[in-house]
Amino acid sequence: MQIGVALPTGVPGADGSRLIEFARRADRLGFHSLTVTDRVVYDSYDSIVALAAAAGATERIELVTAILLAATRPSNVELAKQLASLDRLSGGRLVVGVSSGMREDDYAATGTDYHSRGRRLDEALVELQEIWAGKGPVPGVGPRPVNGTIPIWGGGHSAAGLRRAARHGIGWISPGGPPHKFSELVANFRTLWxxxxxxxxxxxxxxxxxxxxxNGAEEAKKHMLSYYAFMGQMAEHLAKGAVTEPEQLRAVVDLYEANGCDEIFLLSVTDDPDHLDRIADVVLK
Structure with missing residues (x-):
């Protein structure tokens, strides 16, 4: 199983220079991928801009949007151009994970319709591929991705999201949950596949x-109660699910691998680059 780490762009007030060092260190330590989450109405960095900065600071690490709220972007042409540009700037290291999301305010803020987001995301995934192939509504939009296209990874727990991932993606990213139940998710998704x-x-x-x-438990609770405040009491439950002990992290990683996970993305609740060293000591050595 490969191990990635999330660039903590969703930590409120995260320092730009620390994020750049976080990306450099993730690359140097040997993590397989660097991921970003996506929010609009929150004190967070734009996903594509953050990965572009990370691309310039790294050499080999895979860059993944896990996930990108593509349907909040008003123009598929502009999104295709941004993603292809990022792919070329990184030398073809980009993988685009997408989901429709569940926060209505993110759509209101960008002037896009919340209720049709699933259908529009389905349409966007087709149009992105057409644009990258040199076709689309206005042929000639460039640049072209390094390998002609960019891999798509599906996310989300809804039936429509799972079906979308099976139809358009290289696979599916689970938002989280008990690792001992992951094998059931794998089996269900392979049926759709x-x-x-x-x-x-x-x-x-x-x-x-x-x-x-x-202070891991306190930091996890503070961050997750803020990030998932829109979910009410569920935020408390999610905060309790954060891994806060080295032995627990090793056990969780091993259990995910045993239950069919190909890559786990470890999301840091702090922008402190030293946190990466603590994680690497457990999962990479």
Missing amino acids: DEEGRTGAPRMGANCYVALGP
Whole structure:
């Protein structure tokens, strides 16, 4: 199983220079991927801009949007151009994870319709591929991705989101949950994959919040109660699910691997680059 780490762009007040060092260190330590989450109405960095900065500070690490709220972007042409530009700037290291999201205010803020977001995301995934192939509504929009296209990874727990991932993606990213139940998610998704007539095996990913260190539990609770405040009491439950001890992290990673996870994304609740060293000591050595 490969191990990625999230660039903490969603930590309120995160310092830009620390995020750049976070990306450099993730690359140097040997993590397989660097991911970003996506929010509009929150004190967070824009996902594409943040990954563009990370691309210039790194050499080999895969860059993943996990996930991008593509349907909040008013123009598919502009989004296709931004993503292809990022892909070329990074030398073809980009993977685009997408989901429709569940926060209505993110759509209101961008002037896009919340209730049609799923249908529009389906349409966007088709149009992005057409634009990258040199077609689309206005042929000639460039640049072209390094490998001709950019891999798409699906996210979200809804039936429509799972079906979308099976139809358009290389696989599915779980938002999180108990690792011992991941094998059931894998089996269910492979059924959808087969129904869509896909060949080969889907790539299965999972997110997991991590907060190691003496104040890990407190930092996890503070961050997650803020980030998931819109979910009410569920935010408390999510905060309790963060991994805060090294032994626990090793056990969680091993259990995800045993249950069919191909890549786990570890989400830091702090922008402190030293947190990466603590994580790496557990999962990479």
